Amino acid sequence: MGCREMEERRVYLTKFKFIEDLDPRSYLHCMQCGFCTEGFAMSMPTVKTSTVSCPLEGVEAIPGFEPVCPGERCKL
Amino acid sequence: MQIIRALLEGRIEPSKELMEDITLCTFCGLCRQICHNGNDPNVSLPISRVTDQELVFEALRADLIRLGIDPIPKHQDMLNSLRVNRVKDAWNPWATNPFGEKKEDRDKWTQHLDFKMKDLREDVEAEYLLHIGCTASYLHPDVAVAAAKLLHAAGVDFGYLYSDEPCCGWPAKKIGDWLMYKEEFAEPNIELFNRLYEEKGVEKIVAVCSGCTKMFYQEYYDDRFYSFFGFEKLKPDVLHLPELILDLIEEEALQFPENGTKYKITYHDPCRTGRRLGLIETPRKIIEKVPQLELVEMKNNREFSRCCGVGGVVKDGHPEVGLQIGMKRVEEAEETGAEYLVSVCPECKRGLAESADAMKSKFAEEADDRFLKTYYKGKVRDLSEMLCAILGV
Numbered sequence: 001m002g003c004r005e006m007e008e009r010r011v012y013l014t015k016f017k018f019i020e021d022l023d024p025r026s027y028l029h030c031m032q033c034g035f036c037t038e039g040f041a042m043s044m045p046t047v048k049t050s051t052v053s054c055p056l057e058g059v060e061a062i063p064g065f066e067p068v069c070p071g072e073r074c075k076l
Numbered sequence: 077m078q079i080i081r082a083l084l085e086g087r088i089e090p091s092k093e094l095m096e097d098i099t100l101c102t103f104c105g106l107c108r109q110i111c112h113n114g115n116d117p118n119v120s121l122p123i124s125r126v127t128d129q130e131l132v133f134e135a136l137r138a139d140l141i142r143l144g145i146d147p148i149p150k151h152q153d154m155l156n157s158l159r160v161n162r163v164k165d166a167w168n169p170w171a172t173n174p175f176g177e178k179k180e181d182r183d184k185w186t187q188h189l190d191f192k193m194k195d196l197r198e199d200v201e202a203e204y205l206l207h208i209g210c211t212a213s214y215l216h217p218d219v220a221v222a223a224a225k226l227l228h229a230a231g232v233d234f235g236y237l238y239s240d241e242p243c244c245g246w247p248a249k250k251i252g253d254w255l256m257y258k259e260e261f262a263e264p265n266i267e268l269f270n271r272l273y274e275e276k277g278v279e280k281i282v283a284v285c286s287g288c289t290k291m292f293y294q295e296y297y298d299d300r301f302y303s304f305f306g307f308e309k310l311k312p313d314v315l316h317l318p319e320l321i322l323d324l325i326e327e328e329a330l331q332f333p334e335n336g337t338k339y340k341i342t343y344h345d346p347c348r349t350g351r352r353l354g355l356i357e358t359p360r361k362i363i364e365k366v367p368q369l370e371l372v373e374m375k376n377n378r379e380f381s382r383c384c385g386v387g388g389v390v391k392d393g394h395p396e397v398g399l400q401i402g403m404k405r406v407e408e409a410e411e412t413g414a415e416y417l418v419s420v421c422p423e424c425k426r427g428l429a430e431s432a433d434a435m436k437s438k439f440a441e442e443a444d445d446r447f448l449k450t451y452y453k454g455k456v457r458d459l460s461e462m463l464c465a466i467l468g469v
Contacts (some may be wrong), residue, residue, distance in 0.1 A: 015090075016083070017133035017142060018254065019303060022128075036077065036107035036129060 080132050095145050098137060101131045101398060102135045102291040102390045104347040104383035124160040132400065133388075137252030141396055150393045151251045158248060158256070167197045168240035170264045173210040174247040174392070181209075183238040185217030188450060191228055194235035199276040200233035204320075205269070205312065207292075209285035210243050211421035214431075217446045222318055222460035225285045225469045228327040232320070235276070243293040244283075249468045250283055258305055261298055266308050280313045282320050284460075286348040286421035289316040293353065315411035316349060317460060318420045320357045325365050330463070337368045337446070337466055342414035343459075344374070344405065344428060345381035359420050372412040374405075383428030384406065384419070386426060402431030410437060417456045429456040 079098065082088045107129045141147060154174040163169055165181065171179055186193065187209075194200045206227060212220040229233050245261025248254075268418065269292075272278040283289040293314040297306055324330045326397045343363065349355045356378045376382050382405050385391050392397030406428055409417045417432070417439045419425055432439040432454060439455045446465035447457065457465075 003088070007132070016136070016139045018138045019080070019084070019132060021136055024132055036110055 077129055077132065080136060083136070090140050090143050090145055092145060092381040095137075095140050096148060098133060098140075099148050099151065099388075099393045100386065101133050102347070102383045102387035102401065103133065103222075103465060104387050105130050105351040106347075106380070109351060109379050124253055134250065134252070135378065137250070138254045139252075141252040142254075147171055147251050147253070148168065148393050151389060154247050154389070154392055155251060155253055155256065158243065158260070166239065166240060166241055166266060168264075170260060170268075171240045171242050173214060174208060175214050177214045180239050181443065182213045182241055183236075186222045186224075186236075186238070188217075188221045188448065189224055189228075193228075196235035196237050196272060196276055196278070197240055200235060200331060202233050204232055204234035204278065205272055205278045205281045206236045207244075207281050207283045207285075208241060209283065209288040209422065211287075211426055213282050216422045216425050216458075218451050219284060219425060219458040220462060221448055222458060222464045225464050226321060226324075226330065226460055226467075229284075229467060229469050232324070232329075234282070235278070241420075244288040246287045246291050247389055247392070249291070249295065251393075254304065259438070262291075262307055265292075266296060266310050267304070270308065270311045275358045278312050281316055282315045282317055282374075284317050285314060285423060286346040286353070287423055288346045289314060290352055309430075314403055316353060316355055316358075316420070318349070318355060318362060321460065321463070322358050322362050326360060330467075332366045332368060332463075332466055334367055335466070338370065339368060339416055339462060339466075340370045340372060340414050340416045341416045341462065342372050342374050342409050342412040343377070344384065344409065344417060344419040344424055345378060346419055346424045347381065347383055347387050349420055350381055351379055359380060362459060362463075366463065366466065369462065372414050374408045376411055376466060384424040385431065386423045386427035391430075396429060398430055399434055402427040406432045406435060406437050406439060410440065415455065416443070416462065418459050418462055419456075420459050422458065425456055425458055429454055432456055464465050 079088070079094070083090070088094065124142070145151065157174050157176040158172050160172065171182065173182065192204050193206070196202060196205065204227070206224060208220045208223065238348045243266050244265065245257045248257040248261055268368060269278070269281060281292055283292060292308070292310065296310050321330065341363070343359060345356060349359070362369065363371045383401055384405055385398035385401035390401070406417065417428055419428065428439070429452060441455055443449065443455050443457065446468065447461060448464070
């Protein structure tokens with residue numbers, strides 16, 4: 001689902017009052033490029049344990065969530 | 077941000093596991109910095125220049141609590157601590173702290189001063205309110221002592237609220253209990269500070285902690301959440317301690333004549349002082365103006381500084397993760413060959429000092445005898461402590 005389409009279908013957001021209160025540009029314009037994982041990894045080189053180096057691995061415990069890997073652009 | 081997108085698109089549901097994971101974010105803002113700058117010239121990121129990951133993660137924590145997901149146990153302990161020790165007949169019954177400490181111990185550090193600060197609960201007036209904050213008051217009081225000594229040495233007209241000083245509400249806001257933050261911290265604090273402005277002539281609040289400064293200066297004003305918060309305007313101006321110190325040096329109220337002392341230091345930019353408040357050069361200008369200090373920069377500095385591990389209430393929620401994040405920063409500091417690791421926030425001092433101790437870093441060694449060592453003996457120091465050591469106050 002693209003950004004514009006999401007912006008038009010804000011019905012998805014009704015559950016999240018505080019996120020909805022934000023300027024939608026704060027979240028709808030994320031292109032999932034993965035650059036921020038570099039920042040995340042720089043500050044958090046060890047998420048939970050030293051065996052986990054990728055933040056996306058850290059969220060695998062969330063039921064049903066399939067993170068998008070940025071592939072070659074990932075700086076980890 | 078992928079987590080947020082997955083939630084909004086209905087691919088995942090709010091859950092206890094999700095709360096556990098998002099409490100690992102330190103709100104350091106480095107992801108946002110990287111996103112804004114797009115280090116790779118081959119990748120164009122024009123739209124993401126308006127993405128604010130920290131804000132969204134904060135809102136997500138608050139939404140999860142609102143939807144009935146409990147905070148993680150250690151964060152719940154902090155919220156409980158913020159609710160205890162209220163005394164109905166006190167001047168400020170809201171003066172609690174997140175560390176489970178007693179309200180009456182908040183001003184215990186003042187016993188190390190050889191002068192009396194104005195007590196703004198009494199019939200006095202002052203231009204500045206010195207706001208120490210919970211971390212410096214209870215965990216690293218040597219920073220509080222240094223701040224008061226510098227203002228006193230410079231002849232600043234300031235007062236203090238002693239044991240009635242309030243918590244800024246940062247832990248409640250960042251953990252995600254926004255109703256508590258609004259009703260028990262931000263609103264009463266704004267009322268308290270405006271009362272000091274009207275009745276005691278307090279024109280400026282000078283905050284020692286970068287977290288308190290950010291709360292007073294940015295978040296009490298923040299209209300991005302206006303529909304929920306809707307705060308009154310805070311009347312006094314807000315300054316972070318380094319801003320006032322730089323002014324005092326430039327006005328020559330604080331002078332540092334050559335005295336044979338020399339400290340080789342490296343400077344850690346607190347995430348909130350640097351990336352959020354934009355005070356990146358202010359501490360460096362202070363260092364530049366003090367001939368006894370020689371600065372060696374770390375590899376990641378200024379807006380690309382790493383977190384000390386305390387941000388986002390991570391150190392309190394996940395102590396081991398906070399410790400490891402701080403260790404990475406201490407390693408960087410060690411690579412510079414500096415003798416002292418210096419910052420301008422008691423929370424960073426806490427994070428870096430604990431990490432330095434845990435890894436037996438050279439910064440855990442005892443500082444020289446010019447430093448106050450009642451509470452902490454090592455070489456992770458606040459810039460205000462360095463200045464006091466040089467001045468001999």
